[in-house]
Amino acid sequence: QKEVEQNSGPLSVPEGAIASLNCTYSDRGSQSFFWYRQYSGKSPELIMFIYSNGDKEDGRFTAQLNKASQYVSLLIRDSQPSDSATYLCAVNIARGTDKLIFGTGTRLQVFP
Amino acid sequence: KAGVTQTPRYLIKTRGQQVTLSCSPISGHRSVSWYQQTPGQGLQFLFEYFSETQRNKGNFPGRFSGRQFSNSRSEMNVSTLELGDSALYLCASSLSGPANYGYTFGSGTRLTVV
Numbered sequence: 001q002k003e004v005e006q007n008s009g010p011l012s013v014p015e016g017a018i019a020s021l022n023c024t025y026s027d028r029g030s031q032s033f034f035w036y037r038q039y040s041g042k043s044p045e046l047i048m049f050i051y052s053n054g055d056k057e058d059g060r061f062t063a064q065l066n067k068a069s070q071y072v073s074l075l076i077r078d079s080q081p082s083d084s085a086t087y088l089c090a091v092n093i094a095r096g097t098d099k100l101i102f103g104t105g106t107r108l109q110v111f112p
Numbered sequence: 113k114a115g116v117t118q119t120p121r122y123l124i125k126t127r128g129q130q131v132t133l134s135c136s137p138i139s140g141h142r143s144v145s146w147y148q149q150t151p152g153q154g155l156q157f158l159f160e161y162f163s164e165t166q167r168n169k170g171n172f173p174g175r176f177s178g179r180q181f182s183n184s185r186s187e188m189n190v191s192t193l194e195l196g197d198s199a200l201y202l203c204a205s206s207l208s209g210p211a212n213y214g215y216t217f218g219s220g221t222r223l224t225v226v
Contacts, residue, residue: 031211032210032211032212032214034210034214036214042219043202043217043218043219043220044155044202044217045217046213046214046215046216049213049214088154088155090214092210092211098168098209098210098211099145099157099160099168099170099210100145100157100210100214100215101157102147102154102155102157103154104153104154105154
């Protein structure tokens with residue numbers, strides 16, 4: 001079992017719709033969770049982080065965390081073509097010292 | 113505030129050669145991590161350095177090594193290059209570790225081994 005799993009996609013949504021990106025993780029001791037966006041040919045950039053169960057909103061983005069189910073998701077409201085990118089879920093594996101383990105990413109395509 | 117700077121941006125090497133990549137973290141950041149990104153495997157953790165000490169290591173062969181200097185700048189070295197080492201190598205920095213605020217990534221070094 002991979003430590004962090006994401007559906008590779010592509011996830012195609014129309015402009016203006018809600019895009020829902022999902023991620024599961026295997027380490028129950030994980031404490032912090034991150035979503036990165038990576039445009040083609042660019043490096044990942046951090047868009048959200050969440051530590052506590054529940055929802056965290058930042059503009060059009062909402063991160064949702066359910067530690068009991070070992071599940072974290074990212075919702076993008078009012079999706080725009082400029083949101084088309086690969087979204088990487090990263091989990092802080094806190095065994096010993098921290099390191100971020102990344103999922104392989106979900107490619108999102110927003111069409112006009 | 114300058115971001116994470118990686119040099120060179122592109123590199124072409126021949127099998128068997130060695131290569132050194134450089135990373136300058138954001139000013140004040142003491143933790144530097146290295147990742148290898150390939151289309152098939154995604155982002156794979158190589159190692160993390162903090163205050164000149166390797167604090168964490170991924171599952172890569174000993175041909176991959178790194179170091180960090182007193183000014184937090186870091187280098188990674190790959191010896192005896194193989195075709196499979198062709199990848200985007202990303203450096204990421206954080207204040208003291210990724211747990212609280214994650215990483216800021218550099219633009220990466222694209223290594224092609226021929």
